[in-house]
Amino acid sequence: MIRKIPLLLLITLLSISTSFAETFQVDPNHTQIHFSVKHMVVFTARGNFGDFSGSVQADSKKEILISAEATIQATSIDTGNSKRDNYLRSPDFFGVKQYPEIYFKSKKVTGSGDNITMVGDITIKGITKEIILKGSFSGTTLDPQGKLRARFAATGMINHKDFKLMGDKPTMTDKLTIGEEVKIRLKIESVVQ
Numbered sequence: 001m002i003r004k005i006p007l008l009l010l011i012t013l014l015s016i017s018t019s020f021a022e023t024f025q026v027d028p029n030h031t032q033i034h035f036s037v038k039h040m041v042v043f044t045a046r047g048n049f050g051d052f053s054g055s056v057q058a059d060s061k062k063e064i065l066i067s068a069e070a071t072i073q074a075t076s077i078d079t080g081n082s083k084r085d086n087y088l089r090s091p092d093f094f095g096v097k098q099y100p101e102i103y104f105k106s107k108k109v110t111g112s113g114d115n116i117t118m119v120g121d122i123t124i125k126g127i128t129k130e131i132i133l134k135g136s137f138s139g140t141t142l143d144p145q146g147k148l149r150a151r152f153a154a155t156g157m158i159n160h161k162d163f164k165l166m167g168d169k170p171t172m173t174d175k176l177t178i179g180e181e182v183k184i185r186l187k188i189e190s191v192v193q
Contacts, residue, residue, distance in 0.1 A: 020061040022140075024150045024190030026054035026070065032187040033072065037160070038179030045084075045178075049102075051076035056190040058150040060140040064112050065152055068120070068188070072102040093165050099125045112137060118154060124163040131156050133186070148192040156184045 033052060039045040054070030074094040079085055089096045106120035107130075114136040122131045135154030143149050159180050160166065166178065 020059050021057050021066055022060055022148065022192055024056040024058060024148070025193050026052070026056065026188060026190045027149075028052065030189035032185075034185040035182055036185075037182045045079060047077060047079035047085075049073070049076050050078055054104075054188075054190075056150055056152070056188065058137075058140055060148060060150075063137075063139040065109050065116055065118070065137040065150070067106045067109060068118065068152075069105040070103070072104075074100055074102050074124075095125055104131075116152065116154070122158065124158075124165070127163045129158065129162050131158055131184075133184075135186070143191070149189060150191075151189045152186075153188070154186045156186075158182050158184065 028051075031052070033049045034046065035048070036044050036046045049072045051073035052070055054068065056068045057066040058064065059066060075089055075096040077085055077088050077094065079088070088094055091098070094102075103123040104120055106118050108119045110117050116135055116137050118133040118135075120131055120133070121128050133154035133156040135152060138151040138153075140148055140150045160178070160182050161180055
């Protein structure tokens with residue numbers, strides 16, 4: 001009997017500490033993936049991607065974000081200028097015929113509430129680089145249909161040269177026209193299916 005008590009205690013402690021992680025699917029109707037980059041030194045060009053899917057893992061009991069991953073259709077790029085968008089889809093930039101998708105997968109998430117840091121890998125044109133996103137996790141709530149939702153917002157930055165987004169040999173004009181730093185801004189809402 002004495003031996004059974006420590007075993008029961010261990011089982012109880014393990015069950016209490018078990019994570020209540022749930023998987024949420026990104027809701028494309030309530031999610032935004034924006035980017036901006038300096039153009040002609042003084043102007044800022046802005047755009048977004050409109051076709052994507054992804055999932056988020058969150059612990060609804062501890063109200064913490066655990067992980068996130070996404071697949072973005074590169075052809076869905078939209079800067080409000082169709083001529084520019086077609087150029088961005090070309091082999092010199094995203095090369096959407098050869099590389100139709102952009103991937104992101106988190107490796108580590110720290111912090112909570114208004115102070116989260118997510119470290120992950122982003123793959124563009126078959127090249128994978130680490131990206132650091134900083135932002136906030138609003139926790140989980142029930143929507144009017146009774147479905148559990150998770151929301152977070154984050155910003156990060158990549159250097160387009162790392163992904164050869166101006167080809168292997170950008171011209172001097174290219175270098176002067178487009179800034180190297182691309183700022184990324186995310187507003188993600190996801191729902192348990």
